[in-house]
Amino acid sequence: MSGQSAAAAASNGITPLQQMVASCSGAILTSLFVTPLDVVKIRLQAQKNPFPKGKCFVYCNGLMDHICVCENGNSKAWYKAPSHFNGTLDAFVKIVRHEGVKALWSGLPPTLVMAVPATVIYFTCYDQLCAALRVRMGDFSQEAPLLAGALARVGSATVISPLELIRTKLQSQKQSYRELTDCIRSAVQSEGWLSLWRGLGPTLFRDVPFSAMYWYNYEKGKGWLCERYNTRQPTFTITFISGAVSGSIASIVTLPFDVVKTRRQLELGELQAKNLSGQVSSSTFSVMSRIVAQSGFGGLFAGFLPRLIKVAPACAVMITTYEFGKAFFREHNQERILRPLQSSDT
Template sequence: MSGQRSAPAARDDIAPLQQMVASCSGAILTSLFVTPLDVVKIRLQAQKNPFPKGKCFVYCNGLMDHICVCVNGNTKAWYKAPGHFSGTLDAFVNIVRHEGIKSLWSGLPPTLVMAVPATVIYFTCYDQLCAALRVRMGTYADEAPLLAGPTARLGAATVISPLELIRTKLQSQKQSYRELTACIRSAVANKGWLSLWRGLGPTLLRDVPFSAIYWYSYEKGKKWLCERHNAREPTFTIAFISGAVSGSIASIVTLPFDVVKTRRQVELGELQAKNLSCKVSSSTFSLMRRIVTQEGFSRLLAGFFPRLIKVAPACAIMISTYEFGKAFFRKHNQEKTVSLLQTTNT
């Protein structure tokens, strides 16, 4: 993506397939960097408050959140491994020393299957929508990210939501695919197709505003840095800084929604795991009022620092890798075009 309004044509040099490859690379790299942070966090949580059977917790690989269910007391599961850690650094050192460095990525495979496709859909749709909106919005082209970001996030989350429900059931009940298919058909027959998207609402209430704030802040910050450094295209450093700052701003503003979303998602995950009907009837804002009344306003800001130190680097790594990939393909396409012209002229 160009840092200047005067070069929108450069966007057209990137084919959707090339955008998908660039975002896929960014998603994989982000997961590799951020997954160890969440694995250590969950190990520390399990050490202080052991997860009982059927209990859900939220796992994030830097790209999206996933509900995980404790199936039984099997201590070999990555989220139930024994340990006596005094802190985060001690956990890193002892996990590597006693279990091997691969253990830091032991939570990656179950979620990467969905995280990468979701990210590819999200980033590719954003770029395509933003380019189209900039053309149509004319003098208001700078506000295009405010529409493109939420719309792309809405589409990606909607596509992935049924897969998250299916994954939760598979993980919690160890069903065969035949049994799972029968379960899904029964749910659809009794409650309709919308039952496959149960729990989507709380996720969208956080992710849609996050996307609007993130992309608008990112585009503004990137443009300002490009102009300040006389760069026609954003460098890796410019994209990294812009991504980190915009991710921090978005994570801080949407933190109360993240707290509510996590509580409701865990509750819904446990109901799904036990095949119980949904009993979460209160709206998101009703739950927010209840949290403030019963636990105080500070509970809506719970997890501020852990969320910030995870979201900021994840956003920075993802967007800078994505921009680097697009720059690579843009240069490749230009060289290919020049080569074809030279061949034609000769």
């Protein structure tokens, strides 16, 4: 057996590179599917509350969040409404009619630059960790997805956090790469390397519990549905339903941390836009206390329905594409192993 075949057999029939290709395909497809929903949401949001210069809004495509800084009020084309929108469907129709279909994917570039690599790291790490933990955890192997999901999210969020900070600075201040390098070097010298991971805490507070619950419920749901419908391999429907339900449960439970994270992201983005990045915004629990004081406990669950509408299909599309990609490569690897054996028997 070749080295590649051995590696494939050791990792549930596919290699880490094949896992990366499968997750990359899933991330691209999810971005293409969810981006128009968020472009429309931001247009409607800008219509109700125009964004003044220097303010930020968070653009989220179902895979990750991006902080967008307004430079000249509402003059930026991809969130300036050309006419009055009377609702979501009306916004879709008018954007396509006045600006063309491409306008619905105007927020796609930052996704492809950052969210796709982050998703590839996350899903590949999860599969590798889960396979290793199932072996080592013995009687507790059913809890492996919980731990693997949490660890994989910590890894991917930590890797991508400095890139998010750099991207926000580029977007808010329109610096050249040389100016940006000098800015980062001076920040590191004055505040240390940890300054590149500013804002990571709130991200982990939301994303790590979400990831742990998502993978645990997904694996449990998938196993239960396979058993119920008496099938060894999960079908498209089983995978889609498991992904949507587990994503919905995790998003509801972690919504308060999402609200806090969004608030802190906006604060940090606006501080950076005003060249005040040295000032650190409030801690996670301070922000949470402030929200409760201002809006009551209901304030921690603001945006419940929009988040659910976006996260459930995004999780379903991502995991279904990923599982389909893995099944394709698994079958391809099995054929490669069997072909020489069949030819030697004849």
